[in-house]
Amino acid sequence: MTQVKLSGLTKRFDEKSEPAVDRLDIEIESGKLTALLGPSGCGKTTTMKMIAGLLRPTDGDILFDGSSIVGIAPEDRGAVMVFQNYLLFPYMSVADNIGFGLKMRGVSRSEIRTRVRDMLDLVQMPGFEERRPKQLSGGQQQRIALARALIVQPNVLLLDEPLSNLDAHLRDEMRELISGIQTELGITTVFVTHDQEEAVVLADKIALLFEGRLQQFDVPDAFYETPGTVDIAKFFGGTNFIPGRCEDGRITTAIGRFRAPHTAVDRGEAVLSIRPEAVELGGGGGNSVRGRIRSHVYVGRYARFRVMIGEVEIEVITDPGQVKKLSDGDEVSVRFDPDKIWILGPAADGKDGRADSDSARQPAG
Amino acid sequence: MAGAAAKTTLVHRPAWRVTGRWVGITGLLAFLIAPIVPLFIWSISFRWFYPAILPTEYSARAWTEVINPNNDVVGVAWNTALIALVVTAFSILLGVPAGRALGLYEFRGKRLVEWLILAPIIVPGLAVVLGIHVLFIRAGLSNSLPGVILVHLVPTLPYMTLVMSGVFANYDTDFELQARSLGAGRLATQWYVTLPAIFPGVVVGAMFAFIISWSQYVLTLLIGGGQVQTLPLLLFSFVRSDPAIAGALSVVFILPAVLVLLLSSRYLSGDSAAVGGIGNI
Ligand SMILES: Nc1ncnc2c1ncn2[C@@H]1O[C@H](COP(=O)(O)OP(=O)(O)O)[C@@H](O)[C@H]1O
Numbered sequence: 020m021t022q023v024k025l026s027g028l029t030k031r032f033d034e035k036s037e038p039a040v041d042r043l044d045i046e047i048e049s050g051k052l053t054a055l056l057g058p059s060g061c062g063k064t065t066t067m068k069m070i071a072g073l074l075r076p077t078d079g080d081i082l083f084d085g086s087s088i089v090g091i092a093p094e095d096r097g098a099v100m101v102f103q104n105y106l107l108f109p110y111m112s113v114a115d116n117i118g119f120g121l122k123m124r125g126v127s128r129s130e131i132r133t134r135v136r137d138m139l140d141l142v143q144m145p146g147f148e149e150r151r152p153k154q155l156s157g158g159q160q161q162r163i164a165l166a167r168a169l170i171v172q173p174n175v176l177l178l179d180e181p182l183s184n185l186d187a188h189l190r191d192e193m194r195e196l197i198s199g200i201q202t203e204l205g206i207t208t209v210f211v212t213h214d215q216e217e218a219v220v221l222a223d224k225i226a227l228l229f230e231g232r233l234q235q236f237d238v239p240d241a242f243y244e245t246p247g248t249v250d251i252a253k254f255f256g257g258t259n260f261i262p263g264r265c266e267d268g269r270i271t272t273a274i275g276r277f278r279a280p281h282t283a284v285d286r287g288e289a290v291l292s293i294r295p296e297a298v299e300l301g302g303g304g305g306n307s308v309r310g311r312i313r314s315h316v317y318v319g320r321y322a323r324f325r326v327m328i329g330e331v332e333i334e335v336i337t338d339p340g341q342v343k344k345l346s347d348g349d350e351v352s353v354r355f356d357p358d359k360i361w362i363l364g365p366a367a368d369g370k371d372g373r374a375d376s377d378s379a380r381q382p383a384g
Numbered sequence: 385m386a387g388a389a390a391k392t393t394l395v396h397r398p399a400w401r402v403t404g405r406w407v408g409i410t411g412l413l414a415f416l417i418a419p420i421v422p423l424f425i426w427s428i429s430f431r432w433f434y435p436a437i438l439p440t441e442y443s444a445r446a447w448t449e450v451i452n453p454n455n456d457v458v459g460v461a462w463n464t465a466l467i468a469l470v471v472t473a474f475s476i477l478l479g480v481p482a483g484r485a486l487g488l489y490e491f492r493g494k495r496l497v498e499w500l501i502l503a504p505i506i507v508p509g510l511a512v513v514l515g516i517h518v519l520f521i522r523a524g525l526s527n528s529l530p531g532v533i534l535v536h537l538v539p540t541l542p543y544m545t546l547v548m549s550g551v552f553a554n555y556d557t558d559f560e561l562q563a564r565s566l567g568a569g570r571l572a573t574q575w576y577v578t579l580p581a582i583f584p585g586v587v588v589g590a591m592f593a594f595i596i597s598w599s600q601y602v603l604t605l606l607i608g609g610g611q612v613q614t615l616p617l618l619l620f621s622f623v624r625s626d627p628a629i630a631g632a633l634s635v636v637f638i639l640p641a642v643l644v645l646l647l648s649s650r651y652l653s654g655d656s657a658a659v660g661g662i663g664n665i
C-alpha cells in the first residue's frame with residue numbers, strides 16, 4: 020500500500036502555450052480509490068502518465084510514501100497504468116498479454132500460467148487464455164487489460180477512463196468489478212473520468228481539474244454540498260446562482276434576504292447557490308419568496324420547473340406529483356431551506372444569477 | 385474519446401487490401417518468372433536462328449562454364465550476396481530509426497529532410513555517384529568493398545526510410561508506454577512490442593534494399609572500379625560476347641530476387657500495413 024503525493028506537479032508541452040498540468044498538489048491516500056475528474060483536455064491523462072513515469076514532469080515532484088520517484092524508470096515504480104483504449108498487444112494471446120508483466124520480471128512459465136488463470140477468474144473470464152484480443156468485445160478487452168495490470172501486484176493502479184469506451188450496461192458491470200477488486204485487494208487506485216456521476220459513485224475522494232489546475236480535492240458529497248466555486252458547482256449539476264452580499268449568516272439578493280448559515284465567505288460580495296432539487300415549491304414558511312411558474316417538463320422520475328422570482332429565473336426539480344398541482348403562470352411560494360443554501364465567493368467571471376441552462380444536468384441518481 | 389473504438393491492432397489494415405492479396409502476389413511472381421523462361425532457353429541453346437520458335441540444337445556448355453570453378457561465378461554470386469546482405473543490415477539499422485523519426489514526430493525542417501531522403505531516388509543515379517566518386521577517392525574508399533557497400537546505401541536507405549516512415553505513421557507509441565508501465569525495460573519493449581508491430585515493414589524494406597543492392601551495376605562499376613566484382617558486372621561482360629552464358633548468368637541473377645519475394649510474400653501482401661503505409665508520405 021502506497022501513499023502518492025503530487026507536489027507542484029507541472030507539465031508544459033511547449034514553451035509558449037499554457038501548461039497542460041499546472042502546479043498540482045494532491046495527496047492520494049494509501050489503499051483508497053481516488054478520481055481525477057475534469058472535462059476533456061484538462062490534463063488528466065497527462066497527470067496519470069507522469070505518475071506512471073511515462074512522461075517527465077516539467078516541474079514539481081511526485082512522492083510515493085514520502086520519497087520522490089521522478090528519477091525512477093516506469094518499470095521500477097510499481098505504478099501500473101491501464102490506458103483508455105486498453106492497448107492489448109494484438110499478436111499475443113490473452114494469456115500472453117496478462118502474463119507479460121510477470122515474464123518481464125523473469126517469473127517461471129509454470130507460475131505465470133497459474134497466476135494468469137487466477138487473474139482470469141478474478142476478472143470473471145475463466146478459460147479465455149488462448150483467445151486473441153481481436154476476438155474480444157470492448158468490455159472483455161477492458162477486463163483483460165485490468166488483469167494484465169493487476170497480475171504484477173502494483174502498489175499504485177492507474178486507470179485512464181476505464182469506463183468511457185463501454186456501453187451503458189457494461190459500464191455498471193465494470194464499475195462494480197473495479198470497485199469490488201479495489202476493495203478486495205486494497206491497492207491505491209487513481210482513476211480518470213470526465214463523468215462526475217462516475218466519480219461520485221466510485222471514488223473515496225475526487226480531485227477536480229479544470230485546465231490543468233486543481234479546483235477542489237474532497238470527498239464526493241462536498242462537491243454537491245460545499246463546492247468551492249460557481250464553476251465547480253456547475254460541473255456537479257448546480258444551476259441556481261444568485262449574486263448578493265452576505266453578512267452574519269444572511270445573504271441579501273435582488274430577490275430578497277435569506278438566512279444562510281453555511282458559507283464559504285464571511286461577508287461581502289457572494290453568490291447564493293442552491294441545488295434545483297433542494298428548492299421547495301408551494302410550502303411557505305421562513306426563507307420563502309413569491310415566484311411565478313414559467314414552464315415545466317415532466318420527466319417521469321421527477322419534474323423540472325422554471326420559476327421566475329422577479330427578474331431571476333431559477334430551476335427547481337421536484338417529485339413528479341407537483342405537476343398535477345402547479346401549472347405554468349401560477350404564482351407559487353418558493354422556499355430555500357437555509358441548511359441547503361451554500362454561499363460561495365463571487366463568480367470570477369461576473370456572471371449574473373440566471374439559471375445557466377447550458378450547464379443544466381440530470382440530477383445524480 | 386468517449387465511444388471511440390478500442391484499438392486492437394498497432395497499425396490499421398483495411399479489409400480491401402486483404403482481398404487483393406493473392407491477385408497481387410500472383411501477378412508479381414508471373415511478372416518476375418516470365419522473363420526467366422526465354423533466358424533459360426538462351427542458356428541451353430546451341431543453335432537458335434530466326435524463324436525457329438525454339439532452338440534447333442541444345443547444349444549444356446553455358447551451364448558448365450557457370451559451374452566451372454575456374455570462372456568463379458559462384459564466388460562472385462556469393463560476393464554479391466554478401467554485399468547485399470551487409471547493405472541490407474545497415475539499411476535496417478539506419479532506416480528504422482530514421483523512418484520512426486519521420487513517421488512519428490513533427491520537427492522543424494521535416495519537409496527538407498524528406499526531400500533530402502527522396503533526392504537520391506529522384507536525381508539520376510549517375511549524377512549522384514559522380515559527386516560521391518570524387519569524395520570517395522579522397523577518402524580512399526574508391527575501388528574497395530567498403531566503398532561499394534557505402535555507395536549502395538545511397539539508393540537503399542531512402543527506400544528503407546520511406547517504408548518505415550509509412551509504418552510508423554500508423555503506429556501508436558502508447559503500446560510502448562503500456563509495456564514500460566507493465567515492467568518492460570527499453571530493450572525488452574523494443575523486442576516484444578515495437579519489433580513485432582513493425583516487422584512486416586522491416587521485411588518489405590529489407591527486401592527492397594537487398595534487391596536494389598543485388599542488382600546494382602552503375603554504382604558498383606564506378607566506385608568498385610573493377611576491383612569489386614559482382615554478378616551484374618559479370619553478366620554485362622557476357623551480354624555481347626556470349627549470349628548463352630549471359631542467359632545462364634541471368635537466371636542465377638534473377639533467382640534470388642524471386643526467392644526473396646516468395647519468402648516475404650506474406651508481408652508484401654495486402655495484409656501488410658507497410659506497403660499501404662508508403663502512401664502516407
Ligand atoms: N504529447 C503532447 N504534446 C502536446 N500537447 C499535448 C500532448 N498530450 C496532451 N497534450 C495537451 O495537453 C492537454 C491535456 O491533455 P490530456 O492530459 O490528454 O487531457 P485529458 O486526459 O484530461 O482529456 C490537452 O490540451 C492536450 O492537447
Ligand SMILES: [Mg+2]
Nearest residue numbers: 060063064065
Ligand atoms: Mg485523457
